[in-house]
Amino acid sequence: MNEKPIRNPIxxxxxxxxxxxxxxxxxxxxxxxxxLNGKKTADIKSVQDQIALDILSSETQFDLxxxxxxxxxDDTILSQEINSLxxxxxxxxxxxxxxxxxxxxxxKKYYSLLQIxxxxxxxxxxxxxxxxxxxxxxxxxxxxxxPQCVNMGFVLTELRQKYPEVRIYSFDTNLQLSxxxxxxxxxxxxxxxxxxxxxxxxxxxxxxxxxDLKKLIPELEAIDKTRTDLQKANKSKATTTxxxxxxxx
Amino acid sequence: MQYIIEIFNYSSLFFIVFYSVFLxxxxxxxxKRISGEFALPSHTETHASESDYPSVTILVPVFNExxxxxxxxxxxxxxxxxAEKLKIMIVDDGSTDNTWNVVKxxxxxxxxxxxxxxxxxxxxxxxxxxxxxTTEMIGCLDADSEVDANALLHIIPYFEDKNVGAVTPSLKIxxxxxxxxxxQNAEYNMGxxxxxxxxxxxxxxxxxxxxxxxxxxxxxxxxNYKHAHNTEDLEMALRLQESHFKIVNAHxxxxxxIGPRTLYRLYKQRVRWTGGFIQNAIDYRRMILxxxxxxxxxxxxxxxMYSIVVTVFxxxxxxxxxxxxxxxxxxxxxxxxxxxxxxxxxxxxxxxxIQTTAIVGLVTLVLVxxxxxxxxxxxxxxxxxxxxxxxxxxxxSLISPLWLITSIYNTLRRKDAPWx
Numbered sequence: 001m002n003e004k005p006i007r008n009p010i011x012x013x014x015x016x017x018x019x020x021x022x023x024x025x026x027x028x029x030x031x032x033x034x035x036l037n038g039k040k041t042a043d044i045k046s047v048q049d050q051i052a053l054d055i056l057s058s059e060t061q062f063d064l065x066x067x068x069x070x071x072x073x074d075d076t077i078l079s080q081e082i083n084s085l086x087x088x089x090x091x092x093x094x095x096x097x098x099x100x101x102x103x104x105x106x107x108k109k110y111y112s113l114l115q116i117x118x119x120x121x122x123x124x125x126x127x128x129x130x131x132x133x134x135x136x137x138x139x140x141x142x143x144x145x146x147p148q149c150v151n152m153g154f155v156l157t158e159l160r161q162k163y164p165e166v167r168i169y170s171f172d173t174n175l176q177l178s179x180x181x182x183x184x185x186x187x188x189x190x191x192x193x194x195x196x197x198x199x200x201x202x203x204x205x206x207x208x209x210x211x212d213l214k215k216l217i218p219e220l221e222a223i224d225k226t227r228t229d230l231q232k233a234n235k236s237k238a239t240t241t242x243x244x245x246x247x248x249x
Numbered sequence: 250m251q252y253i254i255e256i257f258n259y260s261s262l263f264f265i266v267f268y269s270v271f272l273x274x275x276x277x278x279x280x281k282r283i284s285g286e287f288a289l290p291s292h293t294e295t296h297a298s299e300s301d302y303p304s305v306t307i308l309v310p311v312f313n314e315x316x317x318x319x320x321x322x323x324x325x326x327x328x329x330x331x332a333e334k335l336k337i338m339i340v341d342d343g344s345t346d347n348t349w350n351v352v353k354x355x356x357x358x359x360x361x362x363x364x365x366x367x368x369x370x371x372x373x374x375x376x377x378x379x380x381x382x383t384t385e386m387i388g389c390l391d392a393d394s395e396v397d398a399n400a401l402l403h404i405i406p407y408f409e410d411k412n413v414g415a416v417t418p419s420l421k422i423x424x425x426x427x428x429x430x431x432x433q434n435a436e437y438n439m440g441x442x443x444x445x446x447x448x449x450x451x452x453x454x455x456x457x458x459x460x461x462x463x464x465x466x467x468x469x470x471x472x473n474y475k476h477a478h479n480t481e482d483l484e485m486a487l488r489l490q491e492s493h494f495k496i497v498n499a500h501x502x503x504x505x506x507i508g509p510r511t512l513y514r515l516y517k518q519r520v521r522w523t524g525g526f527i528q529n530a531i532d533y534r535r536m537i538l539x540x541x542x543x544x545x546x547x548x549x550x551x552x553x554m555y556s557i558v559v560t561v562f563x564x565x566x567x568x569x570x571x572x573x574x575x576x577x578x579x580x581x582x583x584x585x586x587x588x589x590x591x592x593x594x595x596x597x598x599x600x601x602x603i604q605t606t607a608i609v610g611l612v613t614l615v616l617v618x619x620x621x622x623x624x625x626x627x628x629x630x631x632x633x634x635x636x637x638x639x640x641x642x643x644x645x646s647l648i649s650p651l652w653l654i655t656s657i658y659n660t661l662r663r664k665d666a667p668w669x
Contacts, residue, residue, distance in 0.1 A: 006412065007493045007543050008451045014278065015548075018271040025266060029608035151580060 041103050048110050055117050109177050115169040116179055122167065134163075134219050137198035138170040139189050145173075146194035148207040155210045156197075165223060254566070261559045262609055268552045269616040272446045276623075279449045283627070286500070303405060304384035305462065306336040310374035314392035315347040317507065322355060324395035329402050337361045340378045343368030371458075372474040372481040379468050388462035394506040395423065396460055403502035404462050414467040414494025415486070417444055417453060418460045418502035419628045425508070428640050429515060433508040435641035438624035438632070439617065441500060445627060448498035452545035454526075454553070456486040456496060460504045467494060478665045480525025487533045490545055500627045516652055521666040523557065523656035528665070530554055557653055564650045614642065 122133045138156055140149040153170075160168050171180055173191060189196045193205040199216055214220055276283075307325055311318050318339075325337050337360050339352050355361045366377050379387060386408070390396060400418060407416045419441045425434035447453045456463070461482065471492050477484030489496055509515040530537070530550060537554070539546040618638055625632045659666055 007495075010540065010543050010547060014271065014274050018267055018274045021270045021274070022263060022267040025270070025609060025612050026263060026605070029605045029612075032608055033605045150577075154580070 041107070044107055048107070048114060051114050055114065055121065059117075059121060105175065108172060109175055109180075112171055112175060112177055112180050115171070116183060118167075119169055132219070134166045134217060135200075136166060136168045136217075137183070137187065138168060139173050139184060139187075139194060139196040139198075140170060141173045141191065141194045145191060149195045152195040152197075152207055155208070155213060158210055159213065163220060163223060166217075166220075257562070258606065261555075261562075262606060264552070264555065265559065266609055266613055268548070269613055271548065272443065272620070273616060275446050275449055279446075282449070283445070283500075302331050302334045303386050303408065304334045304336070305330065305386040305388065305401065305405075306338055306378070306382040306384040307460075308375060308378035308382070308387065308389045309337065309339045309392055310342055310371050310378070310389065311339060311344060311348050311352070311392045312342040312368065312371070312374070313344045313346045313348055315344075315351050318348060318351055318392045320395055321390060321392045322352070322361070324398075325390060326358070326360070327398050328396060328400065329398050332360060334384075335360060335401070336382065336384060338378050338382060339363050340374040341365045342371065342374040370476065372476055375481065376473040379465070379473060382465070385465055386462050387465045387468070388460055389458060390460050390504070391458045391506070394459040394504050397503040397505070400460060400502040400504060401462070404460075404499045407497050407499055408462075408464065410495065410497070412495045413464070413497055414489050414492075415456050415461055415463045415496045416502075417448070417456055417496060417498045418504045419444070419498075419500050419624075420457055420459060421503055421505050421628065421630065422508045423505040425637065427510065428644070429510065429512065430508055431634075431637035432640040432644050433515070434632075435621050435637040436645065437508075438628075438637075439621045439641075441624035441627055442620040443624075444498045445500045447549060448496065450544040450549065451490075451495060452543065452549040453496040453498065454486050454490065454545065454550065455483045456489070457504075458482045459506050460502070470494075476665075478525045478528040479521050479667070480529060483522075483525055484529045484532075487529060487536070490542060491533065491536060501629060503628055503630060512648070516648075516655075517666070519649070519652035520655045520659065523652050524659045524664075524666045526553065527557065527656055527660045531660070557657070560650060560653055561657060564654075617642070 119135060119137070122135060125131050126133060136156070136159075138152070140146060140152065143150070156168055156170070159166060171183070173180075173184065173189075173194065187196075187198050187203055189198075189203065189205070195207060196203065196205045197208065197213070198204070202216065204216065208216075309318070309321060309325070322337065322339070328335060337358075339355070339361065341349050341352065341364065343366060349365060352363060356363060362381075364377065364381065366374065375389060378389075386405070396418075404416045404418065407413055420437050421441075422430055422434040422437050425431045444453060458481075467489065471485075471488045471494075474481045475484055486496060509518050530553070536542045536546045537550050542550075621638050621641070622635075656666070
């Protein structure tokens with residue numbers, strides 16, 4: 001052991017093979033990921049197409065039958081589907097860190113248009129038929145412009161969950177969409193006033209708590225009342241059935 | 250900023266996966282060598298005559314180890330090795346308990362040499378033993394460990410290669426029964442795998458205190474043990490590597506060690522290990538990314554250093570995210586009250602975020618499980634339980650950041666972690 005021991009040289013082949021295997025793993029993972037994302041986008045698109053079809057169908061129905069047929073017009077077109085769409089879009093928004101995804105922007109624009117169309121249809125319905133939908137227009141912006149919008153979103157989500165009857169149309173003011181800009185200017189909402197909520201004819205700017213908001217919509221009290229009445233009725237029905245049963249036995 | 254974090258995340262992940270794949274590729278390239286080494290017991294037949302066996306001294310440095318030292322000595326006495334070629338040297342490093350009286354009863358064993366010295370730390374006890382031994386080979390066994398009877402027989406043939414300066418064994422946890430013990434069992438089995446592969450790569454950077462055997466001449470070439478931030482076994486390995494001595498692994502030589510039984514003791518041990526590694530690596534930074542030191546310099550040391558940084562970074566990152574989530578939830582509850590919405594826990598596949606990182610993480614997890622399983626297979630000891638892998642994967646990621654952060658903190662303060 002007098003001569004200096006020799007170390008095995010680096011085997012660069014192993015490094016290169018390992019590099020390619022690792023690259024392959026990453027490429028497959030990216031592939032699977034974009035495949036799933038593509039499916040998600042396609043899913044949203046198909047829901048939106050369905051809604052578009054439904055709206056077009058109602059409009060046509062409305063035009064065909066004019067005033068005579070208020071009964072036949074389905075007023076629940078959007079509520080379910082548009083709610084699930086809103087959930088998915090907000091999820092996509094939350095998980096798309098970094099730059100705005102072009103696909104997402106497109107979907108949001110389309111969604112905004114559908115909302116506006118539904119809003120107009122509802123307005124027409126309410127004028128011609130004896131039908132008073134509770135509609136809320138909500139304008140929001142990103143964190144830099146509107147730090148309170150996150151909280152306003154929480155309040156409105158809560159409202160939508162408690163009162164599915166309320167139709168909440170939410171609009172991202174950052175979207176460059178002429179129809180949306182028009183809607184905004186009709187309601188005289190400027191960027192500095194976000195978050196802004198339009199209930200009926202009232203324009204409310206700045207953050208409002210859940211209770212504040214509830215006070216602004218007197219119709220909700222009526223809904224609450226019918227709900228409690230219904231509950232009571234059910235209860236008394238149950239008790240009468242029970243008393244009848246008791247008598248029989 | 251977001252972009253920088255993303256790029257850092259992906260490149261770190263790539264580097265870590267690359268390292269795991271590299272170990273696997275090395276395993277595949279060397280698989281024939283391993284199966285050849287499996288047949289070692291018959292290989293020792295070449296040492297048929299006793300004179301072919303080199304003389305060996307096993308040092309047992311003890312300091313206040315009255316409860317465990319006996320078992321350690323008994324296991325050494327049972328080693329299958331020619332008695333006249335094997336010396337067992339107990340070096341009492343100034344114990345203040347009953348240890349000396351316990352070991353004194355071995356006074357009349359011809360194989361056993363008893364020495365007592367003033368307390369000076371483990372490395373001084375080792376140096377004392379090296380100075381007082383006369384054999385060709387020299388090894389150490391900590392008083393918290395026991396050896397398998399054939400361990401030495403499995404180790405000695407590896408010294409046929411004249412470039413080999415040290416041979417490391419396979420470490421196992423003795424009777425793992427608690428969750429903490431089982432967790433360490435899986436970890437040690439992964440260590441068996443890694444040590445074997447690093448041996449092939451000439452890149453082992455620890456010659457574990459329990460039963461690593463050295464050629465004695467090595468010490469006269471590279472010098473004695475040093476304090477080395479209380480991880481003298483790590484520093485000695487780096488010093489051997491620096492002098493281009495080979496450190497190989499005898500995977501069938503099994504040593505059982507008592508793992509720390511409480512979380513606090515485990516924490517203390519790991520703070521010492523990790524801190525020792527970081528500080529010794531800083532002392533030997535000239536080896537890092539230096540092609541002169543082969544795979545050790547170009548890949549293994551950089552990975553070991555980088556993985557500490559990455560773990561702490563990921564931990565901090567997830568911690569900030571967690572705080573942010575808690576804050577948002579708090580805000581929401583404040584605004585609209587506690588609202589347990591069952592619909593929020595929908596099973597819609599749509600709402601599950603299957604990210605690239607998650608898929609790659611899954612691949613890495615499979616590689617880790619394979620490494621543990623293979624480590625179990627390598628030693629040939631029956632260990633069919635697989636629950637330890639679960640404990641390891643779940644618990645280790647939760648508790649290892651504790652000692653990683655403390656170690657980094659200690660390094661920044663230039664403080665060495667104590668032994669106990």
